[in-house]
Amino acid sequence: xxxxxxxxxxxxxxxxxxxxxxxxxxxxxxxxxxxxxxxxxxxxxxxxxxxxxxxxxxxxxxxxxxxxxxxxxxxxxxxxxxxxxxxxxxxxxxxxxxxxxxxxxxxxxxxxxxxxxxxxxxxxxxxxxxxxxxxxxxxxxxxxxxxxxxxxxxxxxxxxxxxxxxxxxxxxxxxxxxxxxxxxxxxxxxxxxxxxxxxxxxxxxxxxxxxxxxxxxxxxxxxxxxxxxxxxxxxxxxxxxxxxxxxxxxxxxxxxxxxxxxxxxxxxxxxxxxxxxxxxxxxxxxxxxxxxxxxxxxxxxxxxxxxxxxxxxxx
Amino acid sequence: xxxxxxxxxxxxxxxxxxxxxxxxxxxxxxxxxxxxxxxxxxxxxxxxxxxxxxxxxxxxxxxxxxxxxxxxxxxxxxxxxxxxxxxxxxxxxxxxxxxxxxxxxxxxxxxxxxxxxxxxxxxxxxxxxxxxxxxxxxxxxxxxxxxxxxxxxxxxxxxxxxxxxxxxxxxxxxxxxxxxxxxxxxxxxxxxxxxxxxxxxxxxxxxxxxxxxxxxxxxxxxxxxxxxxxxxxxxxxxxxxxxxxxxxxxxxxxxxxxxxxxxxxxxxxxxxxxxxxxxxxxxxxxxxxxxxxxxxxxxxxxxxxxxxxxxxxxx
Numbered sequence: 001x002x003x004x005x006x007x008x009x010x011x012x013x014x015x016x017x018x019x020x021x022x023x024x025x026x027x028x029x030x031x032x033x034x035x036x037x038x039x040x041x042x043x044x045x046x047x048x049x050x051x052x053x054x055x056x057x058x059x060x061x062x063x064x065x066x067x068x069x070x071x072x073x074x075x076x077x078x079x080x081x082x083x084x085x086x087x088x089x090x091x092x093x094x095x096x097x098x099x100x101x102x103x104x105x106x107x108x109x110x111x112x113x114x115x116x117x118x119x120x121x122x123x124x125x126x127x128x129x130x131x132x133x134x135x136x137x138x139x140x141x142x143x144x145x146x147x148x149x150x151x152x153x154x155x156x157x158x159x160x161x162x163x164x165x166x167x168x169x170x171x172x173x174x175x176x177x178x179x180x181x182x183x184x185x186x187x188x189x190x191x192x193x194x195x196x197x198x199x200x201x202x203x204x205x206x207x208x209x210x211x212x213x214x215x216x217x218x219x220x221x222x223x224x225x226x227x228x229x230x231x232x233x234x235x236x237x238x239x240x241x242x243x244x245x246x247x248x249x250x251x252x253x254x255x256x257x258x259x260x261x262x263x264x265x266x267x268x269x270x271x272x273x274x275x276x277x278x279x280x281x282x283x284x285x286x287x288x289x290x291x292x293x294x295x296x297x298x299x300x301x302x303x304x305x306x307x308x309x310x311x312x313x314x315x
Numbered sequence: 316x317x318x319x320x321x322x323x324x325x326x327x328x329x330x331x332x333x334x335x336x337x338x339x340x341x342x343x344x345x346x347x348x349x350x351x352x353x354x355x356x357x358x359x360x361x362x363x364x365x366x367x368x369x370x371x372x373x374x375x376x377x378x379x380x381x382x383x384x385x386x387x388x389x390x391x392x393x394x395x396x397x398x399x400x401x402x403x404x405x406x407x408x409x410x411x412x413x414x415x416x417x418x419x420x421x422x423x424x425x426x427x428x429x430x431x432x433x434x435x436x437x438x439x440x441x442x443x444x445x446x447x448x449x450x451x452x453x454x455x456x457x458x459x460x461x462x463x464x465x466x467x468x469x470x471x472x473x474x475x476x477x478x479x480x481x482x483x484x485x486x487x488x489x490x491x492x493x494x495x496x497x498x499x500x501x502x503x504x505x506x507x508x509x510x511x512x513x514x515x516x517x518x519x520x521x522x523x524x525x526x527x528x529x530x531x532x533x534x535x536x537x538x539x540x541x542x543x544x545x546x547x548x549x550x551x552x553x554x555x556x557x558x559x560x561x562x563x564x565x566x567x568x569x570x571x572x573x574x575x576x577x578x579x580x581x582x583x584x585x586x587x588x589x590x591x592x593x594x595x596x597x598x599x600x601x602x603x604x605x606x607x608x609x610x611x612x613x614x615x616x617x618x619x620x621x622x623x624x625x626x627x628x629x630x
Binding site for chain 1: 448450469470472473474476478479481483494562565566570571572573574600602603607
């Protein structure tokens, strides 16, 4: 029986945890509530207690059977693993990897930003398995990203690497993004963005569309489902989304040039339909070379974070 | 007396060479003609003979005093150092690092793409000295780039990393770039691009300008000189150039997030005037964080290639 490693994905409402073989096999996963009271001071003790309980229930010994634990944090993580501010958890100036290690008899603990950690998970056992260089784009409520080169997270000197959702892509955008900019990729290609594009298209044209039944409550899923059925207005919306997504991928390809792009998040449930659309636009912007990163789908869903966190410890 | 290393920058008309202390001090530099006849078969033997001559003239011994030689090649270099095609030199399916090593009694030789190697040179002893993570943008006849993370070149899985000149930035561009695309950064921000923007602005307006005396022969230098003097039309041209350059820097910052951007090439002779303009546009696109890569000027000029090539051998 080889060493195991533990992945911890700290989120706003729950902390997901998994115990893995160092070869990548998930043995068990579970979660606990994220107690954010008093600046999140209970979060790491809760995590440590839960890990101790699980390890002991599996008949394992923390010091001899566990190679270490990795920790995905929903915010910027400095190169030494410290976190200056994590609004979602209430943390300020903590070093969660040091603290968790101390709570777990000194086993190695490493932390990283959650989006970067998810990308590492997809590289290890997900849509990027078998590749050393990957850029992940997560199309959820927002647009997140992670850059992996040589099997390692590129966090960036200021924690900004992989912040692909905030690349400016549309000059004519008048609304503001959460980041303070205008015309960010996230404003168009997130689930929120897709729904907004659909509302705008409905308001701007008279084209008949199944989307009109939803009115202002139209969702990204409505748009993708309708586009798959050939709805003209939904296809127009997705053409815009795909255009900017293909553009952003080409930018990443001409800067970091990975083996593969992995598309994840709720919007990626549209599957190969989405990939085929984006591929066309990406190709359009990559006339420089036929030989370039391929596109693929994320496969780990919400587990990408625990996989990637566990993988952190194997570097 | 410590070991020395040699940097070789192979260009279309001449091969530049330098011998360095491993601490980065340039001891001597020289060049030989690039003999491109017969698919460039004489180039590496010429280089080897010239290095032997120099080493011997300096009273050094190839095997005991030279740590190795690095080689910058004007084209894509595969991870094993091989070159499939190098149009500029006539090379096809050669492994210049293997060949040059064999010609130099087996001393270590490493090769890399010239733009990437120049970026490494600027990191070592130029505008990026003291930083481990740098993105260089070279504004010359074209727009080249190089990405350095953790003091190492990011060449990319398909040799496309740092091809920042071919990022699509302008949708309304009708002319084609050499890469086959439309609206590449290079079409606007290269010396050629700046001159073209000036011709377009002159044709499209009646604004009086000192640039009009040059007519269709207006150069990027004319534009920059006039802009510095406050010429309205030249400032309009540079506002466009700076806008797209700031945009491209923000894209690179949100993907690779280096410590510093180093701007080089002929256009960068405009100095701090250019940096100040671009800084404003870059800041505009980086609302996400005040804490981000700074901008600086390249300082090694045409020697960046020999510095970077020599540095290749010290990794």
